[in-house]
Amino acid sequence: MALIGLLMAMVVPNLGILVPSARLRGSGTVIQRNLDLLRSEARIQSKRIAMEFDLDKRRWRAVYPPEQMLTRDQDASTLEELLDNWKELEDDVVFHGIDTGAQLFTRGTYRLVFDEFGFTNDQIVHLRLTSDPNEFWSLTLMGLSGRTVVTETSDGNPPRLQQTNEGAF
Numbered sequence: 001m002a003l004i005g006l007l008m009a010m011v012v013p014n015l016g017i018l019v020p021s022a023r024l025r026g027s028g029t030v031i032q033r034n035l036d037l038l039r040s041e042a043r044i045q046s047k048r049i050a051m052e053f054d055l056d057k058r059r060w061r062a063v064y065p066p067e068q069m070l071t072r073d074q075d076a077s078t079l080e081e082l083l084d085n086w087k088e089l090e091d092d093v094v095f096h097g098i099d100t101g102a103q104l105f106t107r108g109t110y111r112l113v114f115d116e117f118g119f120t121n122d123q124i125v126h127l128r129l130t131s132d133p134n135e136f137w138s139l140t141l142m143g144l145s146g147r148t149v150v151t152e153t154s155d156g157n158p159p160r161l162q163q164t165n166e167g168a169f
Contacts, residue, residue, distance in 0.1 A: 020129050023090040025152070028127050028137040030087075031060065032148060035112070035139070038062055039146060043118035050113040052083075053125070055095045055106060059086040063111065089127070096126035096136060101161040112141075119143055126158045 035051060041064075042049040050063040066079030089095070097106040100123050114120050120143040129135045134156035140149040151159050 020092050020131055024093050024129050024137045027089045027093045032139050039114050039118045042114035046116045048115055050111045053110045058089045058094050061086045092129050092131050093127055094130055096128040099124040099161045124161050
């Protein structure tokens with residue numbers, strides 16, 4: 001009985017360490033899957049589709065283009081984007097920012113846009129824990145290849161996007 005008590009005293013406090021990182025990973029994976037879906041939809045529909053991030057309020061949503069005009073008398077300027085409902089990040093998870101290589105956006109809203117071919121510019125979406133500001137989950141989007149790379153760091157230094165210029169070609 002003493003052995004079980006000793007094990008519980010050691011294991012139970014350590015389980016709390018795993019739960020926040022699982023929430024961080026879970027929030028990031030949901031965003032990654034939705035970005036993959038939106039990229040695919042942009043290609044299929046041949047339309048610009050975006051994901052909008054509200055960096056201050058810890059939420060995000062899909063933004064679909066206006067529907068095609070149904071009648072001749074419809075004015076194109078009256079057509080509105082279709083906005084998905086906001087989806088919240090899990091508890092204790094916040095946006096650290098979105099890195100475009102030239103700038104790190106940390107406040108306000110940011111739109112990550114896929115063009116009609118499913119391309120975007122290279123970007124990194126950074127998430128972190130409020131309870132452990134050194135724990136990061138980052139999703140790197142390679143704009144032209146469509147490849148995504150997940151990086152998890154716990155040293156307080158999220159990965160940075162390397163700027164590509166004409167000398168790289």
